[in-house]
Amino acid sequence: MKPGDTYTPHDCRPVGEILNQIGGKWTVLIITRLKHGPMRFSELKRLIGGISQKVLTATLRELEMNGFVTRTVTPSIPPRVDYELTDLGRELLVPLDAVSEWALANRQRVLDARKAFFEQNPDAVPPRIGQVATLIHSGNSSDSSAPVAGG
Amino acid sequence: MKPGDTYTPHDCRPVGEILNQIGGKWTVLIITRLKHGPMRFSELKRLIGGISQKVLTATLRELEMNGFVTRTVTPSIPPRVDYELTDLGRELLVPLDAVSEWALANRQRVLDARKAFFEQNPDAVPPRIGQVATLIHSGNSSDSSAPVAGG
DNA sequence: CCGGGTGGTTTCCGTTGGTAACTCACGCTA
């Protein structure tokens, strides 16, 4: 964006700032996983599945900085760290959980839409290759002839 | 995640898949900007502000593939491309808009939480530097002596 | 021929995310 690119700053930029804070790849998952009470680090990691320690640590730090979770260290051996939603986090959980549940409820519709799109546009190649391939090849009803590899 | 790292795949992985699809940095902004009707490419770009053409194009393609928006090309001179939410997109808009409005309504609370955190932990350094610095130094009520740069 | 406006792609580079190994501090086992 150029400096002279004057746009009307509706309600968009502030939203974008906060969205960038909660827009980490795993933030929604972490917050929704925390909704049933405090959780230990490895518990979270195990429950989410597919997240690395590095990113889980970083995302939790970020959530802590933004006031969404608290981090409680019990100095035992081995050390024990519990993460829990704050009031702010619990409030954020409400809309985030709605998104999460929408995603769960409409997963198949998205998958079907993807399939329909690629059947109508066989030459289309998804710009975000990795994740897209995962989605297509995963729990799809019949992912044979997934047109993503053909190009 | 290792292959032998068996976890119970609750409702977490499917959600994560869809979330990765809609979890692009700008996806929420784009969908919520589209809620009042179809929009042209540059209109979207101007309205959102801060997004590059490349990413806007890629994100819109992704949304199109997932069945959230339609892309209508009018072969006029200069060419005109309109993007509009599908039914699926309008349904997704509901929870996404809730997130967006939460972010707008609670922006200052997040900012305050950040400030309080950094006042209590002056040594803390945010792992995601760029965005965090932007957030702190931006429309904050009094961002003088923002402790992030001092380290 | 030059510049403007539109939608989009390409190039380069910084940031983010993933993988694997290592650390710390202890108790258990041999």
Add this chain to the structure above:
DNA sequence: TAGCGTGAGTTACCAACGGAAACCACCCGG
């Protein structure tokens, strides 16, 4: 005494994603 396992976290390295800017194709006005 040495080695192993634990739990939270860090580090090094590397691929993918996101951002800035340039370029492309198209046609019109001057």
